[in-house]
Amino acid sequence: MALSMYDLSVPVFSRGLGQLTHLLEKSLAHARANDIDPATLVDARLAPDMLTLAGQIQRASDAAKLGVARIAGITAPSFPDEEKTYDDLLARIAKTQEFxxxxxxxxxxxxxxxxxxxxxxxxxxxxxxxxxLLQFALPNFFFHVTTAYDVLRHKGMPIGKMDYLGKL
Incomplete structure (x- = not known):
């Protein structure tokens, strides 16, 4: 069976967003259990000239929704980059998955x-x-998902490769 554009895009983006949700939920639980202010994670970044965790999630969301919309020739919903909390970030991911x-x-x-x-x-x-899709949208999406993972690991969150990959 040949792969289709749909198979290479929508389910791949959806799964990646699902794993991003898992990473956020697991790190939030750890932060709460260890008296770590979740806001310090939302605002964390790997280097001064890089986006924060919030920015990485916003860009992953944009890459997924715009990637599919551009291929389909439709308009993606616009989400202002106003997320300040874990709940905001989880809601942004959920809205992207709903789209x-x-x-x-x-x-x-x-x-x-x-x-x-x-x-x-x-x-x-x-x-x-x-x-x-293959040379820009997917690599860009996974760059931001991976960088979000890296920010959380850098801040000491107990997440690992299988949290990133998910159930196989």
Whole structure:
């Protein structure tokens, strides 16, 4: 059976967001049990010029919803980057997953050659939808999910590789 654009996008983004939720919930439970202020985690970053944990989650959310929307030729919902708490971040992930659940397979499958243009700091980048998904959207999404994981590990949260990967 051949892989489809839908199979390579919606379920992959959804699963990654689910694992991000797990990472947040596990680290929040640890923080509460050890008198660690969760706000210190939300605002944590690996380096001064990097996004905070909140920023990493916002970008992962954006990568998932915009990735699928651009391939499907639909408009993604707009979520202002105003999350300040764990609950806010979990709600952002849930809203993103809810959007992904509404995207019909027929809107995504067969769109491999759709033209996708994105604006970057360096200017516009032009892709086919397939190349956009495989060379930009998925790597960008997993960069931010991984960086969120790294921020939490850096702050001493007891999460590991299997928390990131999830049930196999």
């Amino acid at each position: 992904l659940a509404t995207v019909e397979r027929t809107l995504v499958d067969g769109q491999e050659e759709r033209a996708v243009t994105i604006k970057t700091r360096e200017g516009e980048a032009h892709f086919t939808a397939q190349r956009y």
